[in-house]
Structures are given as C-alpha cells and as structure tokens.
Amino acid sequence: MSIYLPIAELPVNLLLIxxxxxxxxxxxxxxxxxxxxxxTPLLILVGIPPAIAVASVPSHMAASSMSGAMTYWRKRLVDLGLGLVLLSGGLIGTATGVWVFSLLRYVGQLDLVVGLSYVILLGIVGGIMLMESVRAIIRARKGVPPIVRRPGTHAWFHGLPLKLRFRQSRIYVSAIPVTIIGFGIGFFGAIMGIGGGFLLIPALIYLMRVPTTVSVATSLFLTLCTMLLATVLHAMENHSVDIVLALVLMIGGVIGAQFGARAGQAIRAEQLRLLLAILVVGVAVRVAIDLVITPQELFTIVPGGRLQ
Amino acid sequence: MKRRPAIAVAFAAALAAGTPASSALAAERLVTSVSTHRVLITSNFTGTSAVLFGAIEDDGTTVPRPAGYDVVVTVRGPTETVVARRKSRVLGIWVNTESRQFIDVPSYIAVLSNRPPQELGAPEFLRRNRIGLANHTLRQRIGGDFGDVVPQDPFRVAFLRVKMDQGLFHEEPTGLTFITPRLFRATVPIPGIAPTGTYEVETLLLSGGEVIAREATAIEVVKTGFEELFARAARDHGFLYGLATAFLALGTGILANFLFRRE
Structure with a gap:
C-alpha cells in the first residue's frame, strides 16, 4: 500500500513508514x-531524502513529547523555571541550527556533517552510558547500594554568576551553563533531526544533579518547544517539511509509545539504561560504517539552482 | 491508470482513415495521439504510463521508401538546474569533494524507438535532431565556463547513469512497435518520482537517415487535491505551513494523551 509524499515528491510504502x-x-x-x-537515520535508510527526513521528524517528536509532557505536567514534575531557562538557549540554538543546516545543504556537506555529528555525539554519549550502566549492574549484582545524589558536591560552573534557584529540581545554579546546554540541544537537534532528550537527560542528571523524573519531564517540555520551532523554521527556511510523512510518523509514534511505556516499566532501570546505551552506540556504529565503506554510487544529484 | 489498447487502436485507426489534405511539400504526415494529456498525482500515485499511438499518413504522392520507416518518440520533462557531486575518500571517510552544476537540463527524458537510435542516421544528424539520450545537450557550468562536454566526461556519464537508475532517463531501442506498417505504438513510463510540469512529446518520422515528418504534443504532470494544496502551501506560505504542521503535532499529542490516559 503506497502513499505519495507531496513535498518529497515520491511514493512510499504506508505500512513501512x-x-x-x-x-x-x-x-x-x-x-x-x-x-x-x-x-532520522531509518528514514534516510528507506530512501527519504535527508533534507526531508531531518525537517519532518521534529513534528513527529513534538507530537510524542506533547503526549508525554502532558502526563508529567499533571503530576507536576515539569520544572517550568528550568525549562524556560533551557528554552531561552534552546530557541537560539534551534534557529542557529536551522540556518547552519541550509548553509551546509548549500555547500553540499550536509550529509557529512550530519553523519559525523551522529558518530561523535552518539558515540560519546552512548559510550559513557554503556560504562555507567554496566557498572551499575555489576554493583547491583554485588549487592552494593547505588550511588545516591550528593547535594554538597560542587562543579566549577557553580561559581558562575546569575544564580537562580529551581525549586522543583532542588538546585541552585547559574543560568549560564543551563542556557549553554539548551543552546547545544537546540543546535544539534535542528541539524541532526533529533530532539536531544538522550543528550539533555544525562546532562541534567549528571551535571546539574536534577532528580531523574524531573529531568525526563523537563526534557520533554524542552523537546516539545524546540521541535515545534524547528518545524516552523524548517518550513520557512528549507521548505522541506513533508506534512503527510510527518502525520504518518506521528500516528505510529504515539501508538508505539503507549506500548513502549508499559514495556519499560517491566524492566529494571539500570538494564533499561544498558539497552538504551547499546542502541545509541549501535546507531553511531552504523552511521560510522556508512561514512567509511565505499558507496555504491559516488555521484549524487540534488536540486541546486543557487550554487556559485 | 488502465491501458485500453483496443479502444486506442480503433481511435488511431480512425485517425489514419480520415485522411485530411496534407501539404504538398511532405508526402507523409504524422498523426499522433496520447492516451492521456494530464497525469494526475494523487495520494496513491506510484507512477503510471501513457500510451502514444501514431499513424503515418499518405496523401497518394508518396515516393517509394526503400529504407522503410523509423520512428523515434522523445519525451522531455520540465528543465531544472541541479548540482552533481562526486565523493572521494578524505582521511578514511567519503566526502563530497567535487561538484558541477547542470543548467536547464530536462528533468526527464524518454527515448522510444523501433531500433537503436545510433542506427538511425549519421552522428551529426542524430545530434542535431537530439535523437537518443547520448545526443542530448547537458549544459554544465564548470567554474565560470558554460557548455556541454565530451561524451566521456565522468560527470556527464554519472549524470546519465544516476538519472537512468532513478527511472527519470529512459531509452528503449524497442520501445516503439509497429502494429501495421503505418501504425505504431509506444509506452511512455512515468515514474513515481517524476517532477510536475509539462512533458514535451516529440515524434520524428525518419527514413534513409533524414527526418521526413515531425509531430509535437504534450503531457502535463500535475498534483491534484491535497497533494497540490500541500506542495503549494509549503512553497509559497512556509510559515503558515510550518505552523499548521506544528498544530497538527500538538493535536496528535493531546489526542493520544487523552485516548491512552490510564489514571
């Protein structure tokens, strides 16, 4: 069963998408x-042009993070203050990312930069998560209690000015590193077609020492806002958001998420983190292989009326 | 789209029978008819084909043609300007290193003939009449220079290869069949990724290495309904289109949250 994508201008298998x-x-x-x-990599793998995939996936993520954020909002787990400070950086980061995205597309290096970003970011984050979760599992096996939050510890950035108190997160921290984190998430999100939750959640938990549930809830809030902005900006700047592709992904995504959430509750936290780490590293390795192996076709043809 | 050869044959035969007065200069005249002049892209569009029927008319003054007739149908899609890039290995990874711009080249070319185009005449004649894929001009910009290049140019060769792999360039040396000595049929494949616009259909009647008649018509490939609406909105009203997509996402998220709410 096929459906025609009006912006990508090609038919795709509806059931596959x-x-x-x-x-x-x-x-x-x-x-x-x-x-x-x-x-994003899966869509590119099934033949969706990278520019369309990167621009259309954010709306899919906006839909699923909206659904998730509402649940956490009702439980009052979203730290709105922290979310808004992150967002101030996130919005600038997203706008910069969309601009860099069209610049890279223009000079023909988009695929390379997207690929390298995947390998480096996912490789590092996935690697750290892998080590951390393996250690946690070993500790659990030995019966050692997990390391708890240490409220007294201070990192270098705690000395920075513009300190703000975020009650829900129980942290007192400068707005500067929070804004920078937000900027980075927005920037890479727009370039790589990702929400950045897997980057933001560890950053909040390990760097900012925000409680896990508040981290997840606030991350969903931030993802929702940056992905909505990314959708609008990609539509304005690159005209490559495919609304039909986005809708199919959204519907599939919100249905899958319900079952996933139930499955997730049946697995222990450190095992869940290990699985996620393996997945993240796996994607990084897969993208790395694509960059290294000799492609079947060395030439690509893309629309380009503006190249000088 | 369903092909109805029987009806079309009857129609083409009718065309051939009702011989109108032809010009005194040309002894033969071509009459062609395309099964559809408008290909509509709808939500279930995966490509289609158009059937061209043609008849070689004779006004009675035709000189004998010992070489027989050859017919070439060439369909050319709307022109576009594209960038071709070549990857090469830099520090172990594949990077786009070289690029060329192809200016105002047909986005689609189909060449359908009753025998291989290169057999139909002298190379210079074929090039002048753009008979066969290889004889189409593909204007490139190389630095500050414009112009087509030698046929063996790697970018030109790659351009043809990639477009053929995509199904957008198509050459079929037996894609045109004679039903009777004066009646022929050709099937023009229109792939799912065909760009929208006007497709010029040119039919050449050849004999003994020269063109003795030509006929031109056109096929429009257009998006309809929602497809047209979305494509136009995305192109002309990026902000509103983006906003609409964003609200769609919000709506889907809210709906899902209420539908699957468990507490």
Whole structure:
C-alpha cells in the first residue's frame, strides 16, 4: 500500500513508514527519549531524502513529547523555571541550527556533517552510558547500594554568576551553563533531526544533579518547544517539511509509545539504561560504517539552482 | 491508470482513415495521439504510463521508401538546474569533494524507438535532431565556463547513469512497435518520482537517415487535491505551513494523551 509524499515528491510504502513510527515510538516510550536519533537515520535508510527526513521528524517528536509532557505536567514534575531557562538557549540554538543546516545543504556537506555529528555525539554519549550502566549492574549484582545524589558536591560552573534557584529540581545554579546546554540541544537537534532528550537527560542528571523524573519531564517540555520551532523554521527556511510523512510518523509514534511505556516499566532501570546505551552506540556504529565503506554510487544529484 | 489498447487502436485507426489534405511539400504526415494529456498525482500515485499511438499518413504522392520507416518518440520533462557531486575518500571517510552544476537540463527524458537510435542516421544528424539520450545537450557550468562536454566526461556519464537508475532517463531501442506498417505504438513510463510540469512529446518520422515528418504534443504532470494544496502551501506560505504542521503535532499529542490516559 503506497502513499505519495507531496513535498518529497515520491511514493512510499504506508505500512513501512507507519511501522517505523510504531517501532521508534515503542523505543521512545520505553526509554523516555524522543527517538529522533533512530528515526532520522531509518528514514534516510528507506530512501527519504535527508533534507526531508531531518525537517519532518521534529513534528513527529513534538507530537510524542506533547503526549508525554502532558502526563508529567499533571503530576507536576515539569520544572517550568528550568525549562524556560533551557528554552531561552534552546530557541537560539534551534534557529542557529536551522540556518547552519541550509548553509551546509548549500555547500553540499550536509550529509557529512550530519553523519559525523551522529558518530561523535552518539558515540560519546552512548559510550559513557554503556560504562555507567554496566557498572551499575555489576554493583547491583554485588549487592552494593547505588550511588545516591550528593547535594554538597560542587562543579566549577557553580561559581558562575546569575544564580537562580529551581525549586522543583532542588538546585541552585547559574543560568549560564543551563542556557549553554539548551543552546547545544537546540543546535544539534535542528541539524541532526533529533530532539536531544538522550543528550539533555544525562546532562541534567549528571551535571546539574536534577532528580531523574524531573529531568525526563523537563526534557520533554524542552523537546516539545524546540521541535515545534524547528518545524516552523524548517518550513520557512528549507521548505522541506513533508506534512503527510510527518502525520504518518506521528500516528505510529504515539501508538508505539503507549506500548513502549508499559514495556519499560517491566524492566529494571539500570538494564533499561544498558539497552538504551547499546542502541545509541549501535546507531553511531552504523552511521560510522556508512561514512567509511565505499558507496555504491559516488555521484549524487540534488536540486541546486543557487550554487556559485 | 488502465491501458485500453483496443479502444486506442480503433481511435488511431480512425485517425489514419480520415485522411485530411496534407501539404504538398511532405508526402507523409504524422498523426499522433496520447492516451492521456494530464497525469494526475494523487495520494496513491506510484507512477503510471501513457500510451502514444501514431499513424503515418499518405496523401497518394508518396515516393517509394526503400529504407522503410523509423520512428523515434522523445519525451522531455520540465528543465531544472541541479548540482552533481562526486565523493572521494578524505582521511578514511567519503566526502563530497567535487561538484558541477547542470543548467536547464530536462528533468526527464524518454527515448522510444523501433531500433537503436545510433542506427538511425549519421552522428551529426542524430545530434542535431537530439535523437537518443547520448545526443542530448547537458549544459554544465564548470567554474565560470558554460557548455556541454565530451561524451566521456565522468560527470556527464554519472549524470546519465544516476538519472537512468532513478527511472527519470529512459531509452528503449524497442520501445516503439509497429502494429501495421503505418501504425505504431509506444509506452511512455512515468515514474513515481517524476517532477510536475509539462512533458514535451516529440515524434520524428525518419527514413534513409533524414527526418521526413515531425509531430509535437504534450503531457502535463500535475498534483491534484491535497497533494497540490500541500506542495503549494509549503512553497509559497512556509510559515503558515510550518505552523499548521506544528498544530497538527500538538493535536496528535493531546489526542493520544487523552485516548491512552490510564489514571
């Protein structure tokens, strides 16, 4: 069963795309991340042009993070103050990212930069998560209690000015590193077509020492806002948001997320983190292989009336 | 789209039978008819084909043609300007290193003939009449220079290869069949990724290495309904289109949250 994508200008298998939405939604529901880091490469793999994939995936992530954020909002777990400070950096980061995206597309290095960003970011984050979760599992096996939050510890950035108190997160921290984190998430989100939850959640937990549930809830809030902005900006700047592709992904995604969330509750936290780490590293390795192996066709043809 | 050869044959035969007065200069005249002049792209569009029927008319003054007739149908899609890039290995990874711009080249070319185009005449004649894929001009910009290049140019060769792999360039040396000595049929494949616009259909009647008649018509490939609406909105009203997509996402998220709410 085929459906024609009006912006990508090609027919795709409806069930395949819906299936991708469900599968990625399942994973995102299970791990509490947006799943953009999986969705964008998978869409490119099934033949969607990278520019269309990167621009259309954000709306899919906006839909699933809206659904998730509402649940956390009702439980009052979203730290609005922290979210807004992150957002101030995130919005500037997203706008910069969309601009850099069209610049890279123009000079023909978009695929390379997207690929390298995936390998480096996912490789590092996935690697750290892998080590951390393996250690946590070993500790649990030995019966050692997990390391708890240490409220007294201070990192170098705690000395910075513009300190703000975020009550929900129980932290007192300068707005500067928070804004920088937000900027980075927005920037890479727009370039890589990812929400950045898998980057932001560890940053909040390990760097800012925000409680896990508040981190997840606030990350969803931030993802929602930056992905909505990314959708509008990509539509304005690159005209490459495919609304039909986005809708199919959204529907699949929100359905998959429900089942994923249930599956996630049946697995222990450190095992869940290990699985996520393996997934993240796996994607990084897959993208790295694509960059290194000799492509079947060395030439690509893309629309380009403006090249000088 | 369903092909109805029987009806079309009857129609073409009718065309051939009702012989109108032809010009005194040309002894033969071509009459062609395309099964559809408008290809509509709808939500389930995966490509289609148009059937061209043609008849070689004779006004009675035709000189004998010992070489027989050859017919070439060439369909050329709307022109576009594209960038071709070549990857090469830099520090172990594949990077786009070289690029060329192809200016105002047809986005689609189909060449359908009753025998291989290169057999139909002298190379210079074929080039002048753009008979066969290889004889189409593909204007490139190389630095500050414009112009077509030698046929063996790697970018030109790659351009043809990639477009053929995509199904957008198509050459079929037996894609045109004679039903009777004066009645022929050709099937023009229109792939799912065909760009929208006007497709010029040119039919050449050849004999003994020269063109003795030509006929031109056109096929429009257009998006309809929602496809047209979305494509136009995305192109002309980026902000509103983006906003609409954003609200769609919000709506889907809210709906899902209420539908699957468990507490």
């Amino acid at each position: 819906l299936g991708l939405g469900v599968a990625v939604g399942f994973i995102s529901g299970m791990f509490g991340v947006g799943g953009g880091f999986l969705m």
